[in-house]
Amino acid sequence: MKRAVGLLVLLVLMLPAQVSIQNVAAQEIPRPKDLVVASIWGPETVDPAWCYDTASAEVIQNIYDTLIRFAVNRSLPPEKQGLTDKFEPCLATEWVIAAPPHPDAPPYTNSTYYFKIREGVKWHDSKYGTVKPSDVEYSFERWMVLDRSGGPTWMIYEPLLEAHGADWSDPEWPEKIDHAVESNATHVWFNLKAPNYPPMIFMQILAQSWASVMPNEWAYEHGCWPGEAHPEENPYTNETMTKYYDPEVSPLDDWPPGTGGRIECGSGPYKLAVLDSIEHIWKIERFPDYWKGWPAPGCEGYLETVTFYGIDEWGTRKTMFLAGDADFCYVPRAHLPELVTNWEEKPSWEEEEYPAGIRCFPGLPTLIESNLFFNFKIETAGNKYIGDPPYDELHESGIPSWFFSDVNVRKAFAYAFDYDTYIKDVFLGEAKQPATPHVEGLAYDKYIWDVGKSDLNPPDTVLPPPYDQPLLPNGSGPLPPVPKYYHDLEKAENYFKAAYDGELWEKGFTFSILYNTGNEARETAARMLKEAVESLNPKFHINVIEVDWPTYLNELVAKRLTLFIIGWLADYPDPHNWYYPYMYSEGTFAYFQSYGDPEVDELVLQGVRETDDNKRIEIYWKLGNKYFEDVPSVPLYQDAGRHWERTWVAGWYYNPIYPGPYFYHLWKGWYTPTPTAPLKIKASILHGSSIRLSSEFFNPATKKPASGFIVFVQKSLDNKTWTNVGALITDKDGRVDISITPPLGTTYYRLNFTGYKAPTPVSDELTGTVLLNAKYYEKWIEKAQRNLLSQIVSPVKVETKILEDILSSALSPIREDVDALSDKVTSLTSEVEKLQGTISSQSNMLYASIGIAIIAIIIALVAIVKK
Template identity: 35%
Template sequence: MKKALAILMAVLLVGAFIGMAQVSNPNTMIEETIGTIATLDPAWGYDTASGEAMWQVYDNLIQYDGPSIKKFLPMLSTNVPSAKDGTILDNGKTYIFHIRQGVYFHNGDILTPEDVVYSFERTLIFDRAGGPSWMLAEPMLPMINGAYVDSIEQWATKLAGVKSYSDLFIKGTRTPKNAKYKQALIDTFKLVSKVFEIKGNDVIIHLPHPYPPLLFILAHGANWGAIIDKKWAVANGAWPGTADTWWKYHNPTREKDPLYSIMNGTGPFVLERWTKGREIVFKRFDEYWAGPAKIEYAVIKRINEFTTRKLDLVRGNADMIYVPIQYINQVKGIKGIDVTPGKGFPTLTIINMFFNWTIASKGNPYIGSGKLDGNGIPPDFFANLDVRKAFEYLFPYKAFIDQVNLGHAITPNGAIPKGMLGYNPKVPPTYHQDLAKAAEYFKKAYNGELWKKGFKFTIVYNSGNTQRQTACEMVRAFARKINPKFIVNVKSELWASFLDDYLAGKLPMFSLGWLADYPDPYDFAQPYYSSTGAYGSTLGAAYVKWAKVHMDPLVNASMKTTDPQKRAAIYEKLNVLAYDNALFLWLDQPYAVHVQRSWVKGWYYNAMRPGVDFYSLSK
């Protein structure tokens, strides 16, 4: 009996291992990851998980050339506009796209230039709060008082002469209060519609001002530039394309967006089904203009547990999985699994610590007494250059990369990531840990008072982020090492509380990061350095005042020229200013790490691609 059991076990084990070696589901490619797809509507999506789903189904006018983030290839446009061939004119204000003919949408409709124009116009009028429409609004809507316009609402309020967009409507409705306001709304749309011209089979974009990153914003991977089928969209309840109704379709709630769970693109895959929060399944589109995909089905599963993902990969039930960097060694060295070394693939992500120059002091528990008395810090603590420099020299950058990122990252030298225009690895230099110098700056700050009295404040990180937690702990440990009177408390907060304190300006020092919207340095320089940037504007009144004088002119100048060399020089200058003034404590720019079964062929890295390009893959 025992012998029989032993034989049975052996057979089962051998069977299990044979199963591991065979290619599982040869026509289906399965990716297991953690992101929750928020929407399938290109005008709404502003997250990587949604972007990955849209990548498979929707095409854009142009696409990146394989792994390059600087070269383009045609896609639904048969040309990549350039000044050389006369398809970029008027000093970068006119772009001509020749629309590909004979392209089918998944429902059988044929692509027309009207679809292209409708797609862009819809993104502009859709303009959901917190969404991606600003990327089309900045280049396509005229400036107001010399500043880019991020939302169509700004023009509507200006033309109507009201204070806020909601003033245009009867309370609780989307009905304009009077004929004048209605006309202002219609006139606003005229600003949108005049950007686009259809001439035969060409779509011509007339920008009100040059905007160097435009092609990046329209390239595949940027779902806000994806081309949808106008006829299908309207039939499903989306904006009908008329000037006198657009505000009814503007900034909808999620539940009122008719395209949030349906898709109809020209891409290589058709949406088969979307089981929300679990998986999305795509089926090959055999009529794809560039030829059908090699695999029949593509599946993206959301599996939160790393152990489950790993076991699925080992068993061959997943072809590729997301592996957080701290677990990377757990998948290395397993037969049949490839871990693509990340060193060649810098992500376009910058993680850093922020100094709040004017901390909101009212009811703020993070700054102790709020005075320089050893039991707190004054609200303008980080407006002091010596203090900021001391913290820059205090941080153990190399240990952070080696221990926390396991070597899969580099220390940035500014907001511009490696791989992007304007990045120069030597200028400015990166800060390095030098405790003697840190002590020197601390002694210098506040004429020696700080060194004598010490300080006490709290660094906050959003809970669950172990990398940021370790960075905070490192600051705490080395501050205390320099002077026992330097007390830094570390506190974790749920995202909700973190956001609450962040928006209230209460956090003295905190860690966040930035992921590229498009691979142009402006996308990093503006949010970090500008006084109106997503981060710059939240670092306190003192920073805003300083940035207006020192950073804004340069950030603005970088968009006034299309000459890459001139632009690169400006971004380098901004980075040098940031270094000299110790504006941010740059933690890391991570490398991408890709983990897959060895049988998966055709994978390549592109920093701007959200997730996997199933079209390139085979088994």
């Protein structure tokens, strides 16, 4: 048989090789200019001065422009491209930071920042012309005037006026706002009162949604503070400003008044088309006159529209995502096994596999923490979450407004929660429990708590030195890590019994915990806490209620939430942006909790003013320990992020500060992946012979041939690095067929269907079988738009040999047959000789046996005769 195989190989190698590759479906990109997002709802506002939630900021950052933007480094992997410490021009073309005070600045000014404003930037409504420096000044001053409760205004007040909100008791306050931001025909400048205010923090504030710019005249016409555009309204008086201070709702979220209509007039890359809080849909459309042009510099394409669907039910979102009806999808962590196809193998992030057409970026480092917050002074008026009255005493059917003011109650709840089980079950281990609001990724994190290390045992005990913590920059220390709470129901019970001198344990309580609809992680946390606490005492009752996100935020601001779960995304990556909202009495969370401590307030302010790293570390270490002692809130988790998208989406990158994607940098297309499938076809030919590559491509949507498309013939010596050696144009049948003469040795070939239509017209003589110049079509593709998804067919391994090698290779099996036959003959001869010896030996034994038998018979006969 081997001989026959050898001769067959010889015959085949003498002939040219014909390689036919199976028909390939050239996938069509769904909605090639439109992107669909499926997530949970949703935006509270479209007013930059009001916005302080990620869902709203995601919309605003795409329809408005800011003075500067965070820079992007496209040479890095997508998960690292977004930078938080470098900036690029936007409405400002250049700037000077932390300069000496402007000559006309108020005497208390410590530094001035100057920004030159870009000319010719159009507003979405052409009626208002182009962006002027006075519009920039107006936008920041309006932000300070509005100063809505729970809003972001503290961030601009802190550097400009060394305050955290408007002080209308100061008769000079309007004048201070006026002089904080100034402009002329070309520039805008900011006069900072705060001494030694970190320039990086100020620039990071200016790069985000709340610092967006709108036209003064448009805002005034739609119910906003008049500003300098209307001096007849006396804009810089206490009386006028207070009319527009902290309204119930922004006029931009209710226009015309009473209708709930959302309006905008930005200069950003997209315009708001729809925002429907009932149907849970928002949509933005491309602004053709965007000053940067289309597509964005460095991008291959752009999106005409982005549509966001707020879908609370995971099963519906999953179906849309898998079917290609959604391009981005929010995937709760607990459902990872449904989309990681090799989940049971416990793969690393690099080894994960996903359904065809789906891509995930796992392990994204976040600057987000979710916490359990306690309300020290609950608003009882109109409150549906505190059970039955009376609200000034302890009883089983409700709670008093001061229920959480006893530290024993807060510690009891802190010990009741099972952090490890929560992180394991809800986040499948992709999260950690911080000790304080000082999350991993912030400056000095490793000095404050044992980041990334095992917990202390027990975690709430400060162990004696030596500590496994780093020395401070000056060589002193180390500081003991800040302790944290852990699951211990016995401790929880003891603290409940100690609360209010035992009266709480005796009488019990009833209240409700809210979570925003669709947020499975918060719902699970609430239900786990309910189960744990209720297991301790039959008189303890907790209800878990879902509400939509805007309602949740409204109840938070109204101080009607009891114990609430919410997260914090860094406004800028500095510890001050965490200790201020969590612990300063006027901070975002602390204010709505009615938590305050003068000692804590002073430490928080010292932290942002201090320039010595060693002293800052000690300040934040003290704050961390105070946080543990007072328990105003408890960290639940800081998770590793994931981004899910369909593989036809291009351009996405990660910035841990962004509230969502910047859609101007996205488009739909395809990248050329390295084939992972094993070689399906091998061919060996005589050097100088040719190999033919052929394939047919068709459009799966129309079921018709994909004719007139560019197909590259690619060559590789290692099956890794590929070079275009020529281009083909598919014929009217979607077919290409080409003969290639490979060089001596081993070479790999493949066909790359690009998805790009060839320049028209293309004559029939040039389609299908004519190898064209690859460089020409590479240049064409750089400027063209893709029509179908790219497809790479399985590569072919081709071995070419000279005739002597082929003959030697072909005859080798025959020589092996002859050698094997000779060995068998020799072996057979030996066996015959052995057999002959055996026969001879056995014959002698037979003769001896016969002789013995005859003798035995004679003896027996003699014996018989004698008897």
